[in-house]
Amino acid sequence: MYSGMTRDALDWQKKIKKFVDNELIPWEVHAELNNGEIPNEIEQKHIGIARSFGLPGMGVSKEEGGLGLSMLEQMIIWEQLGRVTNALGWCFPEVQDWMIKNCNDYQKEKYLKPLLKVEKRECYAITEKGAGSDVEGSIESTAEKKNNEYVINGEKWYVTGANKADFFFVQAKIKGGSNEGTDALFFVDKNLPGVELLESPPFSHTYAFHHSIYKFNNVTIPLKNLIGKEGEGMSYTHSWFRHERLGIAARCCGAAERLIDEVTSFAKDRKAFGDVIANFQAVQFMLADSVNELLSARLMLYEACKAHDSNVDVKILHAKCSMVKLFASEMANRVADRAVQIFGGRGYMRENVAERYYRELRVDRIWEGTSEIHRLIIANSLYKRGLQSLIE
Numbered sequence: 500m501y502s503g504m505t506r507d508a509l510d511w512q513k514k515i516k517k518f519v520d521n522e523l524i525p526w527e528v529h530a531e532l533n534n535g536e537i538p539n540e541i542e543q544k545h546i547g548i549a550r551s552f553g554l555p556g557m558g559v560s561k562e563e564g565g566l567g568l569s570m571l572e573q574m575i576i577w578e579q580l581g582r583v584t585n586a587l588g589w590c591f592p593e594v595q596d597w598m599i600k601n602c603n604d605y606q607k608e609k610y611l612k613p614l615l616k617v618e619k620r621e622c623y624a625i626t627e628k629g630a631g632s633d634v635e636g637s638i639e640s641t642a643e644k645k646n647n648e649y650v651i652n653g654e655k656w657y658v659t660g661a662n663k664a665d666f667f668f669v670q671a672k673i674k675g676g677s678n679e680g681t682d683a684l685f686f687v688d689k690n691l692p693g694v695e696l697l698e699s700p701p702f703s704h705t706y707a708f709h710h711s712i713y714k715f716n717n718v719t720i721p722l723k724n725l726i727g728k729e730g731e732g733m734s735y736t737h738s739w740f741r742h743e744r745l746g747i748a749a750r751c752c753g754a755a756e757r758l759i760d761e762v763t764s765f766a767k768d769r770k771a772f773g774d775v776i777a778n779f780q781a782v783q784f785m786l787a788d789s790v791n792e793l794l795s796a797r798l799m800l801y802e803a804c805k806a807h808d809s810n811v812d813v814k815i816l817h818a819k820c821s822m823v824k825l826f827a828s829e830m831a832n833r834v835a836d837r838a839v840q841i842f843g844g845r846g847y848m849r850e851n852v853a854e855r856y857y858r859e860l861r862v863d864r865i866w867e868g869t870s871e872i873h874r875l876i877i878a879n880s881l882y883k884r885g886l887q888s889l890i891e
């Protein structure tokens with residue numbers, strides 16, 4: 500067992516594993532064949548269980564209505580939720596610690612508390628047509644102060660979950676005033692005049708959460724919808740990035756675990772040339788490599804969580820989050836590719852877990868920063884802060 504694992508973390512692991520195995524996994528194939536959707540009463544049951552566990556506030560302090568879990572405990576939960584395909588593990592919104600630290604009382608009441616109760620859902624509108632990897636430098640959406648309000652204009656791409664959300668976190672550049680050109684983050688309600696859905700294109704995976712393109716046409720919001728201060732928007736988005744990058748790494752570890760489990764059982768049962776395929780060295784080598792790479796990614800993940808929980812310098816933490824997101828996402832893609840291979844023709848069927856993961860895990864090398872961008876962040880940190888800061 501990992502030396503830093505706590506009793507509480509193990510309890511969470513057991514509890515969420517049971518939820519995933521008994522409640523979520525049985526609906527995967529249904530979701531796959533129905534555009535990611537499951538019957539409403541089942542979705543509500545999943546939401547109810549997640550709410551009863553307190554998952555929407557897992558990282559929020561107890562004083563603020565959350566569970567106050569460490570990052571390690573949170574990622575143990577996300578790791579288990581990564582063991583299910585078709586995004587069925589996303590059955591709850593998540594309030595993150597940085598939101599509590601930076602949102603005003605009005606925002607907590609109107610946006611965060613309803614998320615904790617799963618009465619509302621959120622989505623993040625950061626990326627634009629011309630601002631993906633270079634999100635900081637190239638954002639063109641603007642927020643202009645007029646008559647004691649902000650007027651938001653711009654187009655946002657790939658807004659995950661907007662179809663199920665009630666409001667957006669919108670990243671924009673301040674237009675006019677002394678903070679002209681600086682970044683700011685806002686709450687924008689989806690039902691406001693001027694919020695326009697342009698397109699919901701289909702993607703490789705089969706999720707009920709769309710990745711839509713939205714346009715904000717002179718959308719007027721109150722000044723109190725600005726999170727923190729003008730000029731600090733990107734620092735909040737970086738906090739979101741770090742959290743999501745750890746979450747992606749955790750879900751990739753969970754996915755790899757599920758794949759290795761399932762494909763090992765299959766290999767022990769499937770016969771060819773008068774023997775089970777598990778006895779063929781070519782299959783054993785694929786499984787052995789997968790196990791080794793999973794353990795490496797998992798240890799990196801837990802160490803990055805420990806770094807977060809012990810408040811290491813945020814720049815070092817940022818690089819560590821990149822390291823584990825990069826390694827775990829590439830690891831899980833290799834594991835999925837091998838699993839498809841071992842399943843043979845069955846691995847190409849949509850009812851097969853490896854086929855679904857093979858498509859689903861591909862985006863983990865793209866969203867929340869591409870693998871290339873993470874390599875740049877790691878190399879940059881190596882030059883600036885030295886090797887020891889990254890490997891100790």
Ligand SMILES: Cc1cc2nc3c(=O)[nH]c(=O)nc-3n(C[C@H](O)[C@H](O)[C@H](O)COP(=O)(O)OP(=O)(O)OC[C@H]3O[C@@H](n4cnc5c(N)ncnc54)[C@H](O)[C@@H]3O)c2cc1C
Pocket residue numbers: 622623624625626630631632633656657658659660702710862865866867868869870871872875
């Ligand atoms: C399914 C999906 C869901 C998403 N959900 C959201 C969401 O909810 N909210 C949100 O705001 N965004 C979301 N995104 C956007 C996602 O974060 C971006 O797609 C990602 O950051 C990459 O940006 P891009 O697609 O514009 O690629 P680009 O930046 O155009 O990159 C294209 C290629 O060039 C490479 N490249 C770029 N710059 C460099 C460099 N300096 N050195 C080396 N290589 C480089 C990239 O690695 C990549 O291979 C989502 C994307 C997808 C596909």
